[in-house]
Amino acid sequence: MKKKLIIIAIWIMFVLILNYFDLLSLDINTVIKFASANKDYAYLLILGLWIVRLILFIPSTPLMILGGVCFNPAEAVFLSTVGMFLSxxxxYIFSKSFAGNKVKNYLVNRQPDLTSLIEAYNYKLLALGVINPIAPADVICFLSASVGIKYSTYILTVIIASSPLRILYSFIGISLSESKIALALVIVSLVLVFTISIRIWNTLRSKKKNGVSTIT
Structure with a gap:
C-alpha cells in the first residue's frame, strides 16, 4: 500500500510540474514551439527526464519520441543516446548496490523464466530486450547487470542495440511536419524491427524450454 501511495505522489508531483510550465495539455505544434523558444532549457529538461524516468516509471520509448518531435534528427539522436547512457x-549502479540485491531476489521470484533466459543468453538477451517492445527492457538491464556482465559490455550492448529505434524515432518529428509518406516509412520500419525482435524473443524462449542455449 505504501509503495502505491509513493507512486501516486510522484505522478501528482510530475503533473503539477507540467502544469506549472503550461505543458499539461499540449498539441505537437505547441511542444515544438516550446522547445524552439527554450532550446537550452529543453535539452536539460529532456536529459533530466531520462535520468528520473526510472523513478517516475516512464519507459524510454516516449522520451525518444519526444526528442524526435522537439528537435531535429541529429539533436534527437544525440539526446536519446546521452539519455539512454545516463539512465x-x-x-547498472543500482543493480550492484545492496538495495539492488534485494530487488534482484524479488524479480527472480517474480520472473524466474526471464532470469533463466538472461543467465543462458546474457548480453544477447540484453540486446534483444532493449529493442523488443514486449520485453521489460529496464528489468532485463537490471538483471543482466546483476549476473556479472562487465559495464563496458553492458553499456555498449544497450547503446548499439537501441540505435535503430533512436534513429527511427528521431525522424518522427520531421516526418509529421513535412511528409506523410516519410512518416509511413518510419512506422513501417518500426513495425518490421518490432516484428523481427518479437520473433527472435519467442525463438529464444522456445529454445530455452527445450534445453537449447545457443542461437543459430
Whole structure:
C-alpha cells in the first residue's frame, strides 16, 4: 500500500510540474514551439527526464519520441543516446548496490523464466530486450547487470542495440511536419524491427524450454 501511495505522489508531483510550465495539455505544434523558444532549457529538461524516468516509471520509448518531435534528427539522436547512457548507467549502479540485491531476489521470484533466459543468453538477451517492445527492457538491464556482465559490455550492448529505434524515432518529428509518406516509412520500419525482435524473443524462449542455449 505504501509503495502505491509513493507512486501516486510522484505522478501528482510530475503533473503539477507540467502544469506549472503550461505543458499539461499540449498539441505537437505547441511542444515544438516550446522547445524552439527554450532550446537550452529543453535539452536539460529532456536529459533530466531520462535520468528520473526510472523513478517516475516512464519507459524510454516516449522520451525518444519526444526528442524526435522537439528537435531535429541529429539533436534527437544525440539526446536519446546521452539519455539512454545516463539512465541505464543508473540501472547498472543500482543493480550492484545492496538495495539492488534485494530487488534482484524479488524479480527472480517474480520472473524466474526471464532470469533463466538472461543467465543462458546474457548480453544477447540484453540486446534483444532493449529493442523488443514486449520485453521489460529496464528489468532485463537490471538483471543482466546483476549476473556479472562487465559495464563496458553492458553499456555498449544497450547503446548499439537501441540505435535503430533512436534513429527511427528521431525522424518522427520531421516526418509529421513535412511528409506523410516519410512518416509511413518510419512506422513501417518500426513495425518490421518490432516484428523481427518479437520473433527472435519467442525463438529464444522456445529454445530455452527445450534445453537449447545457443542461437543459430
Amino acid at each position: 541505464e548507467t543508473c540501472v
